[in-house]
Amino acid sequence: MMLYSESLTSYKRLKTREVTIGNLRLGNGHPIRVQTMTTTDTMDTHATVEQTIRCIEAGAELVRITAPSRKEAENLQNIKDELHKRGYHVPLVADIHFTPNAAEIAARIVEKVRVNPGNYVDKKKFEQIEYTDAEYAEEIERIRERFTPLVRICREHGTAMRIGTNHGSLSDRIMSRYGDTAIGMVESAMEFLRIARDEDYHNIVLSMKSSNPQVMVQAYRLLVQHMMQEFGECYPLHLGVTEAGDGEDGRIKSAIGIGTLLEDGIGDTIRVSLTEDPEFEIPVCRDLVKRYAGRAGTGNDEQGMMNREQGTGNGDAAFNIQHSTFNIPFTYGAVPDIKQLPYSPFEYRRRDTYPVGNIGGKQVPVVVADLSRISSITPQHLQSIGYTYDTATDKWTISDSAADYIFTGNQLLNFALPGTLKLIAYPATWEESGDNSHYYPIFSDKGYLEAAARHPQMNFVMIDCFNDLTPVNDFSFLDDLGNDPTVVLCLSSTNLNALQSVRRMFMELGNRGLRNPVILMTDSHWQTPDEHLIHFSAETGGLLLDGFGDGLSLGYGAAAGLDTTRVSGRTYLPVSDIHQFTNNTAFSILQATRTRISKTEYISCPSCGRTLFDLQETTARIRAVTNHLKGVKIAIMGCIVNGPGEMADADFGYVGSGPGKITLYKGKEIVKRNVDSEVAVDELITLLKENDAWVEPSVK
Numbered sequence: 020m021m022l023y024s025e026s027l028t029s030y031k032r033l034k035t036r037e038v039t040i041g042n043l044r045l046g047n048g049h050p051i052r053v054q055t056m057t058t059t060d061t062m063d064t065h066a067t068v069e070q071t072i073r074c075i076e077a078g079a080e081l082v083r084i085t086a087p088s089r090k091e092a093e094n095l096q097n098i099k100d101e102l103h104k105r106g107y108h109v110p111l112v113a114d115i116h117f118t119p120n121a122a123e124i125a126a127r128i129v130e131k132v133r134v135n136p137g138n139y140v141d142k143k144k145f146e147q148i149e150y151t152d153a154e155y156a157e158e159i160e161r162i163r164e165r166f167t168p169l170v171r172i173c174r175e176h177g178t179a180m181r182i183g184t185n186h187g188s189l190s191d192r193i194m195s196r197y198g199d200t201a202i203g204m205v206e207s208a209m210e211f212l213r214i215a216r217d218e219d220y221h222n223i224v225l226s227m228k229s230s231n232p233q234v235m236v237q238a239y240r241l242l243v244q245h246m247m248q249e250f251g252e253c254y255p256l257h258l259g260v261t262e263a264g265d266g267e268d269g270r271i272k273s274a275i276g277i278g279t280l281l282e283d284g285i286g287d288t289i290r291v292s293l294t295e296d297p298e299f300e301i302p303v304c305r306d307l308v309k310r311y312a313g314r315a316g317t318g319n320d321e322q323g324m325m326n327r328e329q330g331t332g333n334g335d336a337a338f339n340i341q342h343s344t345f346n347i348p349f350t351y352g353a354v355p356d357i358k359q360l361p362y363s364p365f366e367y368r369r370r371d372t373y374p375v376g377n378i379g380g381k382q383v384p385v386v387v388a389d390l391s392r393i394s395s396i397t398p399q400h401l402q403s404i405g406y407t408y409d410t411a412t413d414k415w416t417i418s419d420s421a422a423d424y425i426f427t428g429n430q431l432l433n434f435a436l437p438g439t440l441k442l443i444a445y446p447a448t449w450e451e452s453g454d455n456s457h458y459y460p461i462f463s464d465k466g467y468l469e470a471a472a473r474h475p476q477m478n479f480v481m482i483d484c485f486n487d488l489t490p491v492n493d494f495s496f497l498d499d500l501g502n503d504p505t506v507v508l509c510l511s512s513t514n515l516n517a518l519q520s521v522r523r524m525f526m527e528l529g530n531r532g533l534r535n536p537v538i539l540m541t542d543s544h545w546q547t548p549d550e551h552l553i554h555f556s557a558e559t560g561g562l563l564l565d566g567f568g569d570g571l572s573l574g575y576g577a578a579a580g581l582d583t584t585r586v587s588g589r590t591y592l593p594v595s596d597i598h599q600f601t602n603n604t605a606f607s608i609l610q611a612t613r614t615r616i617s618k619t620e621y622i623s624c625p626s627c628g629r630t631l632f633d634l635q636e637t638t639a640r641i642r643a644v645t646n647h648l649k650g651v652k653i654a655i656m657g658c659i660v661n662g663p664g665e666m667a668d669a670d671f672g673y674v675g676s677g678p679g680k681i682t683l684y685k686g687k688e689i690v691k692r693n694v695d696s697e698v699a700v701d702e703l704i705t706l707l708k709e710n711d712a713w714v715e716p717s718v719k
């Protein structure tokens with residue numbers, strides 16, 4: 020094992036213990052299971068059964084239902100009986116926070132219980148208490164006393180358990196010793212896991228969720244490392260990004276966190292938490308999982324590889340999703356082994372680079388829009404990538420998510436450009452332009468080394484990392500390119516293990532002390548909008564989270580005539596403009612990895628049986644009036660029991676505190692209690708104004 024993964028150069032599932040959840044087996048190489056959680060009131064048996072069935076029919080292999088108190092836990096029996104009566108036997112999971120009594124009832128009824136170690140025994144008071152070693156040990160004993168009965172019930176009834184840590188709800192004890200950190204999350208779960216192991220109970224799954232994909236990824240990696248060090252084995256892992264929000268942003272945030280780990284073979288079951296109806300989470304889960312069906316080590320390589328080449332990307336016949344047929348030049352080029360990792364995968368540190376123009380150094384990553392397929396680029400085309408031209412005033416308006424560069428291929432533009440925009444073209448076209456202040460050439464690695472003419476300030480050089488043509492272990496060309504003060508490297512890979520290939524090239528740059536800035540170039544050959552979003556997010560997000568990349572360029576395959584409908588038939592992401600789609604996706608990936616902030620960030624819970632208002636509608640209303648507040652983080656949470664803890668590092672919180680009542684937060688502090696929901700959005704705006712977080716929206 021390399022630190023936290025079976026392999027960092029090829030796809031290989033992490034070996035985990037096998038867990039049985041009713042009739043379902045999880046871990047130990049079984050397929051990655053997809054799951055979701057109901058949003059209905061658990062006491063409403065009919066509504067919960069109906070929603071559970073919709074989730075099962077969408078493909079959920081496990082369905083979680085909240086059990087906030089004894090009466091909901093007891094009603095799980097009615098829900099389960101009705102489902103069985105109607106022929107549905109998918110395992111149910113009871114979601115528990117704060118109420119051991121409810122857990123002990125539920126564990127006798129359903130196939131799995133989820134406990135949150137941050138609040139199973141402790142009630143969070145946000146107090147920074149100093150614990151002596153003796154006091155700390157006493158607390159652990161108190162947990163053992165309270166938690167052991169549940170462990171014994173689970174063992175006796177064959178019930179599985181998830182120890183589900185959330186970044187936002189760590190206990191005061193953990194916070195006092197480890198702070199709000201990934202290692203604190205790991206220790207929070209390990210305390211409970213040790214108690215369960217002492218009882219010889221192993222039917223356990225673990226999770227380390229956060230709304231920040233960076234924290235989430237680090238916590239899972241650390242957990243794997245700690246389990247291996249302490250027990251010599253790993254328990255299965257349930258992956259998820261909490262409070263990811265809705266729409267494209269929710270999908271992107273989830274795909275970055277979950278996809279980064281899946282790329283390294285980590286994860287036995289996944290849940291994508293969206294502020295949407297739960298059945299709409301399942302196609303996103305399946306789009307994520309099917310990417311790995313054909314990778315080496317999954318046991319169905321040939322079928323999966325064949326399907327991916329045909330554009331189905333799907334090695335599992337159960338996933339009956341239609342795609343058009345097209346050919347993708349993927350290869351299985353060998354990625355050289357890693358002897359030593361020249362960076363820490365457990366903390367974020369941006370790779371050290373020198374600046375070339377506005378790329379690299381301490382500058383935010385740039386976005387390069389590929390307009391090379393437009394036969395004749397006009398000012399109107401630039402509107403798709405954030406530049407709006409007004410003929411009357413002869414002025415450009417530039418949005419916060421305007422691309423920094425456009426790639427024009429062999430095309431010279433015949434109009435004056437907005438001041439901040441620069442062009443990248445093939446060498447002959449650049450030479451023909453005779454314009455070194457707007458045009459920059461892009462070469463192949465060999466082409467650059469042999470070029471008769473080069474730009475005096477900035478040259479882009481493409482490297483396709485570890486495809487089957489690259490002579491493995493021959494990196495001599497890098498020495499010629501490396502540390503040329505004008506060279507920006509553009510790394511891409513047509514290797515099936517593309518992320519691993521590009522990451523391996525970063526290691527090679529690091530080993531050779533090369534500090535050239537790098538643009539990550541990722542092409543997608545998938546078809547639906549969700550598949551594209553997930554592909555771009557997983558392949559580039561995983562690199563950005565490790566501090567790699569000074570820019571992004573997202574491209575699309577020849578067959579990307581994007582479908583505007585989702586698998587469910589519901590239209591979510593109508594894509595009439597591929598350039599706008601890729602540009603917005605690039606900015607959203609940078610935002611979700613917190614490497615470049617260009618818009619408001621929303622942290623909204625997926626809602627559940629505790630939710631006290633229509634979360635989807637309220638989120639849309641708040642988004643409509645605040646989406647011009649660049650960099651402000653607003654949390655919209657369904658209940659006051661878990662909401663404040665789970666909203667992590669939001670600047671402001673809008674939290675349901677009773678029927679028709681909202682409590683507003685600034686950070687973790689309550690500032691307006693029980694506001695009438697009719698006026699709560701206006702009150703939120705007032706709060707933003709009082710805290711200098713508000714600007715008037717520009718009139719369009």
Ligand code: SF4
Pocket residue numbers: 624625626627628629630631656657658659660661662665
């Ligand atoms: S914060 Fe949202 S998802 Fe979490 S318990 Fe409350 S209502 Fe349910």
